[in-house]
Amino acid sequence: MPGLVNAHTHAAMTLLRGVADDLRLDVWLMGYMMPTEHEFVNPAFCKLGTTLACAEMIRSGITMFADMYYFEADVAEAAAKVGMRGVLGQSVLKFPTPDADSFDESLAYTRKYIETWKGHALVVPAIAPHAPYTCTDEILQACADLAIEYDVPLLIHLAETRLEVEDSRTEFGMPVVPRVKKLNVLDAKTLAAHCVHVDSGEIRTLFNHHTGVAHCPTSNLKLASGIAPVKEMLDRELNVGIGTDGPASNNDLDMFEEVRLAAILAKGATLDPVVLPAKQALTMATRLGAQAMYQGHLTGSLEVGKRADVIVVDRNTLHNTPSFERDFDAVYSQVVYAAKSTDVRHVMVNGAWLMRDRDLLTIDEQATMSEARVIAKKIDQFLIAREGNVLNKLIAIGGVAQTESFEIQVKARLEDVTTIDPLLKDRRVEIVKHSHYRQYDLYFMFVDEAQGRVRYREDDTLDQDGGVESVRTRITYTSPTKEREFDDAVLLSRSEFIAAADRPQRFYREYFRPNSEREIEKDRNRWHILYKGVLFYVNVDTINVPKIDGLFLEIKSQTWSKRDAEYKATLISEILVDILGLTPEKRVRKEYLEFALA
């Protein structure tokens, strides 16, 4: 039969197979895949990972695959060396990637890669803007321009999750398919992976632009993205191929499993057992896949004039026995519902044998496996070290300023808000600013206190009528080290690594996996004051959750040296004792912290 076509994968990610599973897409991708890739992915990694993937794919009867990854020139080299056919897309993203610090750099790399590989007998170079949510408008448009200029395929992840579509509506006022259409992405020879959350209008748009689709049922189910409307896309005569997706989200590259799942999932999803019969499923995995990858003129079926991409499947195995002749289509049922990848005996690509009698002829399988184990050990050590350090985990997901500051602070209880009037009216005090906000804090805490703690904070600035004026979210890491305690319970603390919290609270919870959480909601009046030329923050808090009677006063100032800290400690004592007539007690501070953090 014709070789199977894997319409979407990330071959080199075999080396990350099983590194982090059973997580939500954002935690999996941003929390684990990207930081690990950043550390390990280089040309050698891509060559080895691709070779390992090719070995597995050949054994599963795959003769052509569509790939999206980094250092794609090395992926191409590995695939060509093995003798597999591929449409191999160089990834482009809006963040720095393992192979490029900027989008310009990555575009320059892609241009060179395409020029080097265009016209090769097996490798079709392509450009792969990762997804609409990881690319700016400018990047998507530039990628489309480049694909059109060189007449090469453009590979992209499209409408994979509902969240992606909702975010696109919020940010761009339209779902993802109209957005990429507007940016000319569909004018290229585009192959869109997933297309799980597309409506009938968008399916029509994809058809009108001859966009190929890669259906990835295992990945969509494993990451709980949903079920693509495959029946409707096929009814609309879209070229829908089947893809395994990367081995980090599947976790294998077994096309027999994938075809079987595609056929039965479509039935389950539509409650209709005649939907997507075996023959049609196998067409998706061969001819339609090749067409979706714009290689239908070369491969995907056994026809005169096409390349010899052929596999031989053994039907004389226990699970394929017996066979029936009455229904001509029974052979398709046998291949799709009963056969396994281990039944593949011989594989030929472009007229050359890659596997004979289950012997891989172009890959040293044992050597490849042992090299993969060596890298896996290093990745394991890297993640073990990182998982044991909350700060490193925070830094790994980016955005955090790696500078630390110290602050000098004191806390006291207030009976009444007028208690601070003497301070605000003191002629040595200049009030720079007053603000009023509602503050939600969610603390993530760990059994090992040496890990410090992570705080997710949302500040809702309130206007005079108590309406929300603006919202700001931040994530803060506080180390547990208490630097020095002065008299009067004035505390110098090593503070905080702060980053904008650009992901939902849930992301951080699932990523940090705290042992416990604590929620605090307070109403805060804050004055920025200058006392003897030094800037202090004076906070008066009413704590609503958990409900605590009374008011809490906090006075603090940033500090950068021990000497400075000592001076500011003296000033804070003056404010507290001389001006406000309060007696700070250790107990008070502790009490606050216990309420807050116990």
Ligand SMILES: [Zn+2]
């Ligand atoms: Zn993918």
